[in-house]
Amino acid sequence: MTRILHIDSSARPGRSDQKPHGSHSRRLSAKFIEHWRALRPDDEIIYRDVGTNPPAPVTGDWVHAAFTKPDDREDWMHDVLRESDLLVDELLSADVIVTGVPMYNFGMPAQMKAWVDNIVRVGKTFGFDRSRDGVPYWPMITDDKSVVVLSSRGDYGYDPGGRVAHLNFVEGSLFAPLEYLGITDSYGAAIEYDEFGDDRTERSIAMAEAETIEIANKLIRKHSTRNAA
Structure with a gap:
């Protein structure tokens, strides 16, 4: 059995194919999950x-607790880290992480950044030792996980090589910390032209949905083969 962690981060409720002013990123992540369930219902x-x-944003107390050795933590430290522990456990238990992450002012929503900050945990998802030869940091996620970022953008041209690709800090801001933790198999698709609301928007939606299904099929083949081994 494959376990998928499905995360949505849009402030917009509902999907754009089901609700006026609904979220495009929720639409794509739901399409991924629906397609996966149809082929692998178990x-x-x-x-x-x-x-x-x-998630609650990181605070000074959070940092103090996270960098205290588990055996030395006081009760309040365990309380501060309880939500982070749950988010880390969800991440570690998943084989595929599918995220709906719209572009807000060229980056990910603050809600998604709070999730990232909560799962980058010393001693749980990355290691640190000042006395270690070479780089003192190392990834602690060693199993073969995949991450998918399904995004949406009001403008266009944010893909690599595009007219404003240098202003896109969405995918990289999620791929980079997850790669730091050991998750290097990454995929993405995005709807553009949202602010235009014309035929270009519709074409971009159709293209992104097709790319989303293609990514799902690729990962289904990968994990079907791995589970059968």
Whole structure:
């Protein structure tokens, strides 16, 4: 069985194919999950909506607790880290992480950044040792996980080589920390032209949905082969 962690981060409720002013990124992530379920109904889906229920942001107390050795933590430290522990456990248990992440002012929503900050955890998802030869940091996620970022953008030209690709800090801001933790198999698709609302928007939606299904099929083949081995 494959376990998927499905995360939505849009502040918009509902999907754009089901609700006026609904979210394009929720639409794409739902399409991915629906296609996966149709082909692999026995796989487990863990759903987390950080767009409507964002994790608490990192605080000074959080940092103090996270960098205290587990055996030395006081009760309040365990309380501060309880939500982070849950988010880390969800990540570690997943084989595929599918995220709906719209572009807000060239980057990911603050709600999604809070999720990232909560799962980058010393001693859990990355290691650190000042006395270690060479680089003192190392990834602690060693199993073969995949991450998918399904995005949406009001403008166009944010893909690599595009007219404003240098202003896109969405995919990289998620791929980079996950790669730092050891997750290097990454995929993405995005709807553009949202602010235009014309035939270009519709073509971009159709293209992004097709790319989303293609990514899902690729990962289904990958995990079907791995599970059969």
